[in-house]
Amino acid sequence: MDTTARNTRMRRAVQDVARRYQISRDGENTSDRLQFSVKGGEKAYTVTASRDWSARATCTCPDAAKLSADLACKHVMAVLLAEPELQCQCLDFYL
Numbered sequence: 553m554d555t556t557a558r559n560t561r562m563r564r565a566v567q568d569v570a571r572r573y574q575i576s577r578d579g580e581n582t583s584d585r586l587q588f589s590v591k592g593g594e595k596a597y598t599v600t601a602s603r604d605w606s607a608r609a610t611c612t613c614p615d616a617a618k619l620s621a622d623l624a625c626k627h628v629m630a631v632l633l634a635e636p637e638l639q640c641q642c643l644d645f646y647l
Contacts, residue, residue, distance in 0.1 A: 557623065558622070558623055558645060561623060561624070561625075561626060561629065562629060562642070562645070564626055565626045565629030565630050565633060566629075566633060568592055568626055568630060572592055573590060573591065573592045573627075573630045573634070574589075574590070574591045574592070574596075575588055575589070575590050575591075575630060575631060575634050575635075576588065576589050577589075578598065583603070584602060584603050584604055584606065585600060585601070585602055585603065586600070586601050586602075586603060586635075586638070587599070587600050587601075588600075588601070588631045588635075590611075590627040590630055590631060592626075592627070592630070597611050597612045597613040597627050598611070598612045599611045599612075599627050599628050599630075599631045601628075601631060601632070601635075601638050601641065603637065603638075605641060605644075608621075608624075608641075608644060609624065609628045609631065609632060609638075609641065610628070611624075611625045611627045611628050613625050613627055616628065622645065623645065624645050629642070629645075
């Protein structure tokens with residue numbers, strides 16, 4: 553695992569969340585799944601996260617499809633960091 557790339561991605565996500573991302577919950581939330589619209593530029597992407605850690609969070613951005621399973625795109629990290637009930641899931645990308 554390339555920990556330098558992972559740590560760089562985490563720092564960038566934290567900075568982007570604080571500075572410019574617009575995150576809103578979509579209407580398709582269930583008792584075990586949450587969906588978010590994440591917009592940091594011109595296009596919004598959908599992030600889906602599990603409330604109970606039964607599955608890793610996913611994103612519809614092109615970067616997410618290219619990353620290995622031990623990395624998350626900045627949209628996923630932005631949601632996990634911004635949502636208090638999901639913040640502990642960031643540990644999945646560090647352990």
